[in-house]
Amino acid sequence: MSDDPAFEARKLIRAARSATLATQADGQPFASLVTPATAPDLSPLLLLSSLSEHTRQLRAEGRCSLLFTGAAEGPNPQTAPRVTLTGQAAPVPEGEAAALKARWLDRHPYAALYADFADFALWRVEPGGALLVGGFARATRLKLVELRPDPVAVAALEGAEPGILEHMNSDHAEACRLICTRLLGGAEGPWRMAAVDVDGADFVMEHMVLRLAFPAPVADAAAVRRALVAASKAARAAHKSNEG
Known part of the structure; x- marks a missing residue:
């Protein structure tokens, strides 16, 4: 903990x-x-x-x-x-x-x-x-x-959430898939990000749901981006390790 x-x-x-x-x-x-x-x-x-x-x-x-x-x-x-x-x-x-x-x-x-x-x-x-x-x-x-959670951060993320979800699901679908399958133990398939808050993000595929907890609470969209980039890098590294 x-x-x-x-x-x-x-x-x-x-x-x-x-x-x-x-x-x-x-x-x-x-x-x-x-x-x-x-x-x-x-x-x-x-x-x-x-x-x-x-x-x-x-x-x-x-x-x-x-x-x-x-x-x-x-x-x-x-x-x-x-x-x-x-x-x-x-x-x-x-x-x-x-x-x-x-x-x-x-x-x-x-x-x-x-x-x-x-x-x-x-x-x-x-x-x-x-x-x-x-x-x-x-x-x-x-x-x-x-x-x-910090109410200022909550408000900032509520306003930014639609744009974050659109960006991740439209432009980074592969990153979503790797985070879910390599970091979170999910099955292969078209995972999408469904929600984000100051503590983490939810991913959904059909009736399956996975939760990515951030390493620490985030305060704004920029901090969400950093957390997701780090998760994506870790997922890609795990993917390469498995392939090797």
Whole structure:
């Protein structure tokens, strides 16, 4: 793990394809599996059905928590890094829902089959704080001000994201493919960059999604370019090594 626990926590949260959602009704805790994505500012996004027990509970009480878990280092599950994030859940307002739902679908493309069903709606969890457990007996409590990415950098990347995606997918498709197949262990095929934020980038091919975590948080498009150039060089070197 790096020396920045907030960055480590954000990497776990942004990379997660599933998480455990904890809600409650009349004081009785209730846990369920959910499939999160993240808004650029790190707020978890959840596509929830109004028919689900946890959705009914969130409508009555929005306070909740999410557990994001990484891979264990060995046979002991306690060595797995994980983040417990507390926050307040609410449906995403209609004016914001389309863009954030598209972002959620980029993380979960298989869900396009049911995402537009009438009972599904996008929810956002506004974080309140987090506990990062970096492995066995390694815990760090993070206040919201520590956990959140730099808002200036978030705004800069939101504005630059469409241009970055267009440039990478139109002009550097081969670099995208090599990053995914040589650095991230993905299958061969036409990978495309689907999203970028201050902590990394998402790549998609059909129903498969891979996450490239940057070595450190980035502040602007120029820093994204440097991170992607470095990843591309490492991928090409790995490709040449494999060929040799």
